[in-house]
Structure formats: structure tokens, C-alpha cells
Amino acid sequence: xxxxxxxxxxxxxxxxxxxxxxxxxxxxxxxxxxxxxxxxxxxxxxxxxxxxxxxxxxxxxxxxxxxxxxxxxxxxxxxxxxxxxxxxxxxxxxxxxxxxxxxxxxxxxxxxxxxxxxxxxxxxxxxxxxxxxxxxxxxxxxxxxxxxxxxxxxxxxxxxxxxxxxxxxxxxxxxxxxxxxxxxxxxxxxxxxxxxxxxxxxxxxxxxxxxxxxxxxxxxxxxxxxxxxxxxxxxxxxxxxxxxxxxxxxxxxxxxxxxxxxxxxxxxxxxxxxxxxx
Amino acid sequence: xxxxxxxxxxxxxxxxxxxxxxxxxxxxxxxxxxxxxxxxxxxxxxxxxxxxxxxxxxxxxxxxxxxxxxxxxxxxxxxxxxxxxxxxxxxxxxxxxxxxxxxxxxxxxxxxxxxxxxxxxxxxxxxxxxxxxxxxxxxxxxxxxxxxxxxxxxxxxxxxxxxxxxxxxxxxxxxxxxxxxxxxxxxxxxxxxxxxxxxxxxxxxxxxxxxxxxxxxxxxxxxxxxxxxxxxxxxxxxxxxxxxxxxxxxxxxxxxxxxxxxxxxxxxxxxxxxxxxxxxxxxxxxxxxxxxxxxxxxxxxxxxxxxxxxxxxxxxxxxxxxxxxxxxxxxxxxxxxxxxxxxxxxxxxxxxxxxxxxxxxxxxxxxxxxxxxxxxxxxxxxxxxxxxxxxxxxxxxxxxxxxxxxxxxxxxxxxxxxxxxxxxxxxxxxxxxxxxxxxxxxxxxxxxxxxxxxxxxxxxxxxxxxxxxxxxxxxxxxxxxxxxxxxxxxxxxxxxxxxxxxxxxxxxxxxxxxxxxxxxxxxxxxxxxxxxxxxxxxxxxxxxxxxxxxx
Numbered sequence: 001x002x003x004x005x006x007x008x009x010x011x012x013x014x015x016x017x018x019x020x021x022x023x024x025x026x027x028x029x030x031x032x033x034x035x036x037x038x039x040x041x042x043x044x045x046x047x048x049x050x051x052x053x054x055x056x057x058x059x060x061x062x063x064x065x066x067x068x069x070x071x072x073x074x075x076x077x078x079x080x081x082x083x084x085x086x087x088x089x090x091x092x093x094x095x096x097x098x099x100x101x102x103x104x105x106x107x108x109x110x111x112x113x114x115x116x117x118x119x120x121x122x123x124x125x126x127x128x129x130x131x132x133x134x135x136x137x138x139x140x141x142x143x144x145x146x147x148x149x150x151x152x153x154x155x156x157x158x159x160x161x162x163x164x165x166x167x168x169x170x171x172x173x174x175x176x177x178x179x180x181x182x183x184x185x186x187x188x189x190x191x192x193x194x195x196x197x198x199x200x201x202x203x204x205x206x207x208x209x210x211x212x213x214x215x216x217x218x219x220x221x222x223x224x225x226x227x228x229x230x231x232x233x234x235x236x237x238x239x240x241x242x243x244x245x246x247x248x249x250x251x252x253x254x255x256x257x258x259x260x261x262x263x264x265x266x267x268x269x270x271x272x273x274x275x276x277x278x
Numbered sequence: 279x280x281x282x283x284x285x286x287x288x289x290x291x292x293x294x295x296x297x298x299x300x301x302x303x304x305x306x307x308x309x310x311x312x313x314x315x316x317x318x319x320x321x322x323x324x325x326x327x328x329x330x331x332x333x334x335x336x337x338x339x340x341x342x343x344x345x346x347x348x349x350x351x352x353x354x355x356x357x358x359x360x361x362x363x364x365x366x367x368x369x370x371x372x373x374x375x376x377x378x379x380x381x382x383x384x385x386x387x388x389x390x391x392x393x394x395x396x397x398x399x400x401x402x403x404x405x406x407x408x409x410x411x412x413x414x415x416x417x418x419x420x421x422x423x424x425x426x427x428x429x430x431x432x433x434x435x436x437x438x439x440x441x442x443x444x445x446x447x448x449x450x451x452x453x454x455x456x457x458x459x460x461x462x463x464x465x466x467x468x469x470x471x472x473x474x475x476x477x478x479x480x481x482x483x484x485x486x487x488x489x490x491x492x493x494x495x496x497x498x499x500x501x502x503x504x505x506x507x508x509x510x511x512x513x514x515x516x517x518x519x520x521x522x523x524x525x526x527x528x529x530x531x532x533x534x535x536x537x538x539x540x541x542x543x544x545x546x547x548x549x550x551x552x553x554x555x556x557x558x559x560x561x562x563x564x565x566x567x568x569x570x571x572x573x574x575x576x577x578x579x580x581x582x583x584x585x586x587x588x589x590x591x592x593x594x595x596x597x598x599x600x601x602x603x604x605x606x607x608x609x610x611x612x613x614x615x616x617x618x619x620x621x622x623x624x625x626x627x628x629x630x631x632x633x634x635x636x637x638x639x640x641x642x643x644x645x646x647x648x649x650x651x652x653x654x655x656x657x658x659x660x661x662x663x664x665x666x667x668x669x670x671x672x673x674x675x676x677x678x679x680x681x682x683x684x685x686x687x688x689x690x691x692x693x694x695x696x697x698x699x700x701x702x703x704x705x706x707x708x709x710x711x712x713x714x715x716x717x718x719x720x721x722x723x724x725x726x727x728x729x730x731x732x733x734x735x736x737x738x739x740x741x742x743x744x745x746x747x748x749x750x751x752x753x754x755x756x757x758x759x760x761x762x763x764x765x766x767x768x769x770x771x772x773x774x775x776x777x778x779x780x781x782x783x784x785x786x787x788x789x790x791x792x793x794x795x796x797x798x799x800x801x802x803x804x805x806x807x808x809x810x811x812x813x814x815x816x817x818x819x820x821x822x823x824x825x826x827x828x829x
Contacts, residue, residue, distance in 0.1 A: 171664040172672045175734065177627055178662045179684040180654045190672050 017269025023262025027255075031077040040068035042075040043227040051245050060251050063234075064241055069251055076229040076252065079141060081259075083223070084210030086145045088203055091152025096199065098153070099160025100191060103168060104183040115161070118154035126151045126213070127220075134222045141230075144223040148213045152206050159202045163195045197271045204267025208260035215256060231256055301326045301499040302347070302467050307359035309339075309346050309523075316342050316355070317523045324467065324499040329490070331510035331531070332503045333546060334520035336753040340503050343520070344469045347501075348380055349373075364466060382412045385460030387453070389472035394456045395444040401455045402428065402440025408459050427462040428455070431488060449613070450481030454488065461492055467499040468492070474509065478612040478780050483824035486513050505754050507550035508783065508826035511535055519543040535828065549758035550783075550828060565639060566600040567741045567774045568624070568660070573597045573633035575619050593619035594630070595798035601742060606768060606775040608789030608806065610782060610821065616798040617778050621746055624776070625662055626653055638741065658687040661735035665747035667727035671719035677730055678715035681705070684738045704733040709763060725756035729763070736767070744776040749784055761788055782825045786810055794818045 039059075046066035054061045060069035102114040130147035137143050164187070167173065176186045215232030217223035224230035231252040238248035300323035309317040317339045324330045334340045345351055347361055349368065361368040363383060368376070380386075388394050396404060405424035409415060415423075425440055431454040433439045444452055453473060460468055470489060474482040490513050493500045504510055510517055511531060518528040521542035527534065538544045576590035593616045601607045611617045622628045624635055626643035635643035637656050661684060664670050671680050681701045685692060692700065702712035708729040719727060728748060735743045745764075749757045765788060767773060779785050785792055786806055793803040794817065802815040813819045 171666050171670040174627070174664060175662070175670060175731075176683060178625055178657070178660075180657050180687040181683075193674050194672065 014269070016265045017272070020262050020265025020267070020269050023258060024266050027077055027259045027262065028081060030074050031081045034071075034074035034078050038068075038071035038074050040071045042067060042071040042229050044068075051241075053245075054247065061245070061247050063237065063248055064245075069234075069248065072229040072234060073231070073251060073255055076231045076234060077255070079224050079228060079230045080211055080214050080232070080256075083141055083145050083148065083214040084207050087148035087152055087210045087213075088207050090145070090149030091156045091206060092199070092203065095153040095156025096160045096192070096195075099157040099162075100164055100187040101184075102157065102161045103164035103191070104187060105168060111161075114157065118157050121150065121154045127216075130217055130222055139222045139225055141224050141228065144214055144217045147217070147222075148210050151213075152210070155206060156199070156202065159198060160195060163198045164191045167191050167194055200270040201267045204263045204270075208263045211256060211260060211263075215252075300324055301328075301364060302501075303360075303362040304343075304347070305360045305362070307343070307346060307357070307361065309342060309351065309355055309357050311352065311355045315523060317346060320359075320523070320525055322518060322525065322528075324501060326466070326499055327493060327497045328516065329493055329500045329502060329514045331514035331517040332501055332520060333505065333507060333510055333517055333543075335505060335542070335546065335755045338520040338542075339523040340505075340520050341471055342523075344386070344471050344501060344503050347467075347469065348384055348386060349376055350380075378412065381408055381460075381465070382463045383465050383467065385463070385465040385468045387456050387460045387468070387470040387473045389475050392449065392452065392476075395452060397444050400441045400443055401433075401447070401458075402442075404455070405458050405462050408462055412463055423462055424458070427458045430492075431455075431458045431461075432484075433458070448481075450477055450485060453477060453481075453485055457485070457488065457492075461496070461498070464496055465498065467501070469501045469503070471503045472505070473502070475504070475506075479782060479821060479826075480612065480824040482509070482826070486826075489513065505546070506826070507535070507546050507754070508828050511550075511828045512826050519546065545755060547828070549754040564603055567603050567638060568599075568601040568776070569636040569639075570597065570599045570620075570624060571634050571636070573620060573623055573630045573635070575616075575623050575628065575630045577619075592798055594623065596633070597795070597798070597800050598633075599793055599800065599803070601774050601776060603741065603774055604768065604772040605791065606777060606789050608785035608792035609776060609778045609795060610780065610785050610792055611795035612780055612821075614797075615795040617795050618746060619798075620795070621662075621744055621776070621778055625660065625744060626657070654687060655689075658684070658738040659741045660744065661738065661740040661742075662744045662746065663728070663731045663735050663748045665750055667724040667731070667751055670731050671727065673719060675718075676715070677701075677705075677717055677719065680719065681715070681730065681734045681737055684734060687738055700737060701733075704737050705730075707736060707767065708733045723756075724752055725760060728752060728756075728760055732760075732763070732767070736771075739771075740773070742774040742776060744778065746778050747780070748777075750779065750781060757784070764788065782810075782821055794821070 044067065046062070048066060049058070049062050050064055050066040052058055052062040058068050058070065060073065062068055063072070098114050102111040104110070126147070129150065130144070133143045133147050167190070173186055173190055176190055181189070214223055214230065215235060218230045218232030219236040221236075223232055226233070234252040235249055238245070238252070241248055302322070302324040304320060304322040307317055307320045308315065320343060322330070332340045332343060342351075346357060347368070349357070351357060357369065359369065363379070368379065371379070395401070399407075402421060402424050405427055406417070406420040409420040409423050410417070413420075421440065428439055433451060433454055444455070447455065457473070468489075473489070474485050477485060486509065489500060489502070492498060502510065502514060514531050516529065517531050517534050518525045519540060519542060520526065521540070526540040527538065527543050535547065538547055573594050574592065574596055575594035576592050578590055595616070597616075597620055599607070609617050609620070619628075623630045623643055626635070630643065630645060632645055634641055634645075637659055640652070640656055642653060642656050642660070678698065678701050681704055682697050685697065698715070701715050705712050705714055710726065710729055710733070719730070722730065731748070749760050752760060761784065764775065768775060775788070777785060777789055789806045791804065792806050792809055793800050794809070794815065795801070796817045802809060802813065802818045809818065810822060813822055
């Protein structure tokens with residue numbers, strides 16, 4: 001590879017990272033701003049102004065109850081992003097240690113137990129569990145976080161274990177053992193730091209899946225409850241009006257698409273940045 | 279902008295009208311990537327039925343020359359000069375024409391037998407695929423040719439070998455498959471790039487013999503690319519020595535080896551000869567540093583039935599050995615002989631099924647679980663250097679942090695200033711600069727990394743250092759430097775070494791005594807020169823006979 005070629009490659013990866021970070025930051029920024037200010041009250045009804053197309057007063061138009069779509073999107077971003085983020089955090093904080101533990105030599109009963117437990121969760125239909133949780137604790141954002149978070153655990157455990165098993169074959173783990181370090185210490189000093197890139201990518205993927213899952217749960221009525229706005233609920237309500245006012249589905253759908261794209265660009269960019277040169 | 283691999287013809291080139299004397303003629307070949315000139319004005323000839331050794335240190339451009347013949351150069355590489363095969367100028371051909379020439383007229387075998395084959399395809403199909411790519415023959419005919427070729431390279435095709443998958447084969451067998459793929463279409467020229475570097479000595483001897491036979495029976499030309507002059511001395515007719523992209527010396531093998539003119543060639547020769555650099559034999563009346571008694575180590579094997587317990591695999595079978603202070607002991611054996619398993623037991627990384635390891639008179643590794651504290655206290659007296667100079671270091675740690683890692687073993691942790699001071703001293707001891715402490719492993723070459731690994735082993739002032747194939751992955755020149763460094767350190771610091779290797783030349787040059795392992799047992803041991811002069815066991819004899827020798 002020539003010098004110019006390497007530079008181009010680095011530049012394009014960097015561009016991806018910058019664009020991804022910008023999109024993600026914009027969405028998170030909007031979610032934060034929505035805490036204190038939205039153009040209109042997202043819950044304020046105004047039947048007189050219902051189903052307006054985008055105009056100067058309502059940039060993204062209004063829905064069937066005359067609520068401002070832009071305000072709802074902004075307020076919804078907070079719920080959707082929050083649910084997805086918290087569920088990823090649950091997955092990382094429980095799944096990653098489990099994966100590291102499973103990969104620790106000598107692998108045996110602990111590994112078997114953790115991985116078969118994983119299979120059990122994987123084998124369980126996620127929507128069914130979400131319905132179960134909602135049936136027991138009632139629907140709501142917190143239960144959506146728990147339901148999505150539980151399904152993130154085995155994903156992170158598996159990715160971590162796979163990566164860790166590969167790293168355990170490296171001679172530097174052997175050298176650390178010769179330096180008297182135990183498997184848990186080696187897991188945190190040598191294995192985990194070298195898995196960060198892998199986990200960052202998986203994290204962004206799970207985050208984007210979380211956004212979609214939250215929308216899905218809200219769509220079937222198990223996530224955020226009215227009047228709490230959420231992208232999934234907006235899509236759900238727009239469904240019946242698709243022929244009449246397609247823009248109602250277009251805006252939350254596009255927001256979701258753009259946000260997920262930004263997250264994936266960010267994850268990909270992070271991965272390249274973290275990769276140590278060979 | 280020029281197209282990748284585009285040929286720039288120098289205006290002064292003479293038209294190819296002269297009679298083809300050789301099979302392959304390379305005339306004024308130059309390759310550059312960006313501003314770097316990789317190959318400079320190189321001219322070579324290979325005749326039919328001739329074996330040419332292309333020798334050089336790593337980075338001398340020998341592999342690039344092999345790739346340039348096939349025009350398999352990296353993107354952006356610029357090539358000038360002419361390569362002619364049987365009078366046909368390859369450098370004029372289009373990529374499409376070259377595709378039909380590669381594999382049919384020129385075969386190539388690469389170094390790594392583990393990755394050269396498709397893991398999901400039976401070896402018969404892989405060889406047959408090469409046939410079908412180049413010739414319009416039926417599947418049955420292609421398979422027949424594949425079977426014949428596999429027979430020829432010593433894999434009996436009749437007994438279901440055609441349907442075996444790469445993972446079922448050993449390294450040597452895989453290299454035979456790779457050779458079969460390269461020669462199935464009876465190419466006029468075969469290029470083998472370090473074909474035996476990854477193999478055991480006996481397998482290496484077999485593969486070299488196979489290549490020699492193929493050249494003789496098929497009147498094929500062979501270019502053997504290697505850094506090991508000992509290998510070249512045994513099989514080649516002619517040698518070309520490369521340095522920095524140029525051929526500095528070439529000629530018939532034996533006369534050339536006797537009268538090497540150029541310093542580069544002489545350095546390679548000296549490295550290949552591995553002159554022992556040992557001091558006086560030391561006294562053996564002191565108590566041994568390491569005493570290993572009747573170690574048995576078994577691994578659980580794959581369960582064949584759910585109802586029957588799996589037969590354990592006995593990797594180490596009742597091995598005893600001892601090492602005196604300041605002594606270098608070699609442990610020799612082929613892969614699978616159990617030497618690495620034994621080393622893991624000695625380092626207390628795994629618990630044996632029977633036997634004990636004593637370090638400085640204290641129990642270090644045994645069947646009974648020893649308390650963590652006592653093992654940890656002893657562990658600072660034994661350190662290790664591993665084979666892979668690339669995998670031995672956490673890529674995210676600085677050299678200082680890496681070298682200081684064994685400080686974890688000390689009860690009194692040194693202060694930051696002491697640490698820096700000791701790391702700097704260790705770096706100087708292994709011939710690196712204290713300023714290197716702030717750098718990261720990827721900034722160093724393989725040989726330098728092995729020096730860092732030695733510094734890491736030295737930092738806690740151990741009595742014994744174990745080397746697991748520590749120089750096998752290194753270039754001959756670098757290998758000689760590292761061995762010289764080790765000999766010097768042993769003398770200066772009165773260190774004992776346990777040197778595990780499959781390379782008899784290396785062990786011979788450094789060890790005072792050797793143990794030879796076969797199938798988990800020590801079959802022979804004694805002072806190095808005595809064992810080499812008159813081996814008592816047939817296995818030792820076979821190993822010595824298979825080791826390439828100069829002259």
C-alpha cells in the first residue's frame with residue numbers, strides 16, 4: 001500500500017467517525033434540549049389545527065389531535081434514546097463480566113453454566129418476555145428498559161467470550177501468568193482493554209437495535225404509555241392515517257433511520273481508531 | 279497515474295531476440311513502491327532441471343522477486359525490466375494472459391501450510407480445482423490427475439486421502455498438498471517461498487527431498503526462496519545472495535559457499551553455522567536450580583461416546599530432568615513430543631497428574647495444589663520467553679509497563695522512580711536504549727521484540743529462564759544476534775537456561791546438556807557434544823541426520 005493510499009483510507013474512516021459522532025451528538029443534544037424546551041407542549045391538543053402539513057408554524061406539521069410533530073419528536077427522542085442507552089448499559093455491565101468469566105482458564109463448569117444460561121435467554125422470544133414483564137409489572141418505559149436489557153446480556157456475554165478466548169491464546173496472557181497474575185486480573189488488565197473496540201461496535205449495534213426494539217414495544221403498546229411521546233408510539237398512531245397524512249410516519253421513521261445510521265458510522269469509526277497498528 | 283502493476287519499459291532495452299538458454303530469464307528487473315526501490319536492476323537465470331536458491335535476510339527483496347516473476351505485486355508497485363519464460367516475455371502479457379500462466383506454467387508454494395488451503399474443501403477437490411481452472415477436462419479426469427499427483431507427493435490417494443479435509447492433516451502433509459496443487463499441471467517452473475520454515479526438521483528433510491525428486495523427474499526449474507543457507511546448501515545447484523534488492527553474489531552452490539566474497543553472504547553463512555559461544559564448562563557440584571521428578575501430564579481428549587469416559591491423552595510420561603545454576607539445558611523434540619506441555623508444568627501454569635517440580639529446593643509445581651503464596655514467592659526465580667515475538671506483548675501497553683509486569687511478583691513493590699531505573703537498566707542489558715521504554719511494541723522489529731521479552735524476563739533477577747522456541751520465528755541473522763546476547767547474559771549474570779526447541783542447530787550452539795523427547799518421554803540425555811557425536815537412540819540419530827548442514 002502506498003503512502004497516499006493509507007492516508008486516503010484513514011481520511012475516509014475519519015470522515016465516517018466525524019459524521020457518525022455529529023449525528024449522534026445532534027440527537028442526544030435534541031433529547032437534552034427537549035428536557036427544557038420544545039417549540040410547543042408535545043402533549044397540548046388543538047383539534048382545530050389537526051393534520052396540518054409542514055408549514056412555517058409547525059415545521060413538521062401536526063397529528064390527528066393537533067399536536068406539534070416536531071415537539072413530539074424531540075420529546076420522544078429523550079424516551080427512545082434513554083431506553084436504548086440504559087438497556088445497552090445493563091447488557092454491558094452484566095454481559096461483559098459474564099463473558100470474561102466464562103473465558104477464564106481453566107474453562108469448565110462455570111463456562112458451561114454461563115453459556116447454557118445464555119442459550120436459555122436467547123431461546124426465549126423477546127417479545128414474549130416483554131409482554132410477561134408488562135403483564136406482571138404493568139407497561140411503561142422502565143419495564144421496556146429491563147426487557148430490552150435482559151436480551152442484551154447474552155449478546156455481550158457471547159461477543160466478550162469469543163473475543164476473550166482468542167486473546168487468551170496470545171503469548172502475552174501466558175507472560176502475565178508467568179508474572180504471577182491470576183485469570184481475573186489478566187481479564188481486566190489485558191483482555192478487556194483489547195476488547196474495547198469489539199465491544200464499542202457491538203454497543204452501537206445493540207444501541208440501534210434498542211432504538212428499534214423500544215419503538216417496537218411502544219408500537220404494540222408495551223413501552224412508553226400515552227401521553228409520554230415516543231417514536232414507536234408515533235409510528236403506531238401514524239399507521240392508521242398512512243393514506244391521509246404520510247408525513248406523520250415519515251418523520252419518526254426518518255429520525256430513527258438517521259439516528260441508527262449515525263450510531264453505526266460512529267461504531268465503525270471507533271473500531272478503526274482503536275485498532276492498534278500491526 | 280500509472281495502473282497497478284503497469285510495465286514501464288526502459289527505452290534502452292534490447293529486443294528479445296537472443297536464443298533462450300535458460301528456462302527463466304530475468305533481465306534488469308526493478309520494482310518500486312512509491313519512492314522505495316524494492317528490487318534494483320536484478321538479472322537471473324534458471325535452467326530446466328535446476329534448483330536455484332534465492333537467499334537473503336528478511337527485507338532483502340527475495341520474496342518480492344518471486345512475486346514479481348508471477349506479477350503478483352502489491353497495488354501501486356511499479357515494475358520495469360523483462361521476465362522471460364521459455365523465451366516468452368511475461369512482462370508484456372496482459373493480466374488475463376498471466377492468469378492462465380500462473381498455476382499452469384509457473385507453480386508457487388508459500389510458507390504457511392496452515393493458511394494456504396481452504397479449510398472447507400477436501401484436498402482432492404482443491405487439487406482438482408486447479409486442473410479444472412486451466413484445462414478443459416471432465417471432473418473425473420481432473421480428480422484422476424489430482425489423485426496421481428497426491429500419490430506423487432507421498433499422500434496415498436487410493437486410501438481415501440482425496441476426501442480428507444485440511445484439518446485432518448499435519449503441517450508437513452498440508453505442505454505436500456500445497457506442493458501437489460503447484461505441480462499438478464506439470465509447470466515448467468516452481469517457486470517455493472520458505473516452504474519448510476514452519477516445519478519440523480524431519481518433515482523439512484522430507485519436503486526438501488520431495489522437491490528435489492520432482493525437479494529431477496520432471497525436468498522442472500525450481501526457485502527456492504529462503505533465509506537459511508544450511509537448507510540451501512543441501513539441495514540447490516546454484517545460489518543467488520540478495521541484499522537490499524540487489525543480487526550481490528551468485529554461483530554454483532558448493533564453490534560459492536567456500537568462497538563467499540560479499541559481506542552479506544558471509545554474515546548469512548556465519549549465522550547459519552551458529553558457532554558456539556559458550557564459556558568454560560561450569561561445576562556441577564552445587565544443588566540444582568530446577569529439579570523435575572517423574573512428571574506425568576495428561577489432557578482430556580475428545581469424548582467419543584456419551585457413556586464412556588474419554589481416554590486421556592498422555593502428553594508427558596514420567597519425565598525427570600535437572601538444571602544446575604548457570605547451566606544451559608536444551609530440550610529437543612518435534613512438535614507433539616510433549617516438550618511444550620512439560621514446560622507449562624515446569625512454569626506451574628498447569629498441574630501435573632503425577633510428579634513434582636522443585637525450584638531452588640522448594641516444591642513449585644505438583645499434583646497437590648500448592649498454596650498460591652508459596653508458588654508466587656518462588657515464581658520470581660523462573661521467568662519465560664515465548665516463541666511469537668508479535669503475540670508476546672499486549673499491543674496497548676508501553677514497553678516500560680510491559681517490562682515491569684513481573685514486578686507484580688515482588689512483595690515490596692518498587693516506587694515509580696525505581697521502576698523506571700530498573701526498566702532502563704534491563705533495556706540496556708539487552709542492547710536497547712532506555713528511551714525505548716516510552717514506545718509501543720508495534721514500533722519494533724521481531725528481533726527487537728524478542729530483546730524486550732528477554733528484558734521482561736530479566737527484570738526480577740530470576741535464577742532460571744525458560745525459552746519456548748524463542749528464536750524459531752526469527753531470521754537467521756537476528757537469531758545469531760539473540761543467541762550471542764543470551765550466551766553473554768548467561769555468563770555475566772550466572773543465569774540458567776532451559777532452552778526448548780525443535781531446531782538442533784540452535785540447541786547445539788547454546789546448550790551444555792540436552793534432553794531429547796519423543797512421545798512424552800525423554801529418550802536420551804547427556805552433554806551436547808557427546809550426544810551429537812554418538813547418539814545412542816535411533817530417534818536422536820534420525821533428528822541429527824535430518825538437520826540441514828552446510829557443506
